[in-house]
Amino acid sequence: MQKNPQKTLTRFIGLQAMGNLTARKDTALLKKLLQGTREADQEALVAGLELLSDSDLRSSFADLSCPCLSLFGQFDTLVPLQTKLNMQALVPNIETQLFENSSHSLFISESELFCKRVIAFICG
Incomplete structure (x- = not known):
C-alpha cells in the first residue's frame, strides 16, 4: 500500500464487487463515489487493515443481547x-439476509433490497 496507494485502492475497490454479475458497473460506481474526495491518510489505512487482520470479535458477538442483523453477499x-x-x-437469534446477486458491496449491487431490508429490521 505504501508504494502505490492508488493501485491498492483500485484493487480493493475491485474486491468489493468481484464475482457478481454487475461487478464492472459496481466498481465504476464505487470509483465515481470516491472522485473528488480527499486522499485517505496512509497511516490510518494501514492501521485499519492491521486492526481487521488482528481482531477476533467472535466472543463479543456471542454476548450480544440486542437485535442483530447481518447481511451477506453470495459472491463475497x-x-x-x-x-x-x-x-x-x-x-442463534440473529437475523441474516443473503443477497444472491451481490458480493461485498451489496449496498451498491442490490441497493433497493438492501434499503428495504435494513428499514424493515429497524422498524421491526
Missing part, C-alpha cells in the same frame, strides 16, 4: 458465506 470474496453460518451459531 472478503467475507465468505461460512461466516453466515458461524454468526448464526454464535448468536
Whole structure:
C-alpha cells in the first residue's frame, strides 16, 4: 500500500464487487463515489487493515443481547458465506439476509433490497 496507494485502492475497490454479475458497473460506481474526495491518510489505512487482520470479535458477538442483523453477499470474496453460518451459531437469534446477486458491496449491487431490508429490521 505504501508504494502505490492508488493501485491498492483500485484493487480493493475491485474486491468489493468481484464475482457478481454487475461487478464492472459496481466498481465504476464505487470509483465515481470516491472522485473528488480527499486522499485517505496512509497511516490510518494501514492501521485499519492491521486492526481487521488482528481482531477476533467472535466472543463479543456471542454476548450480544440486542437485535442483530447481518447481511451477506453470495459472491463475497472478503467475507465468505461460512461466516453466515458461524454468526448464526454464535448468536442463534440473529437475523441474516443473503443477497444472491451481490458480493461485498451489496449496498451498491442490490441497493433497493438492501434499503428495504435494513428499514424493515429497524422498524421491526
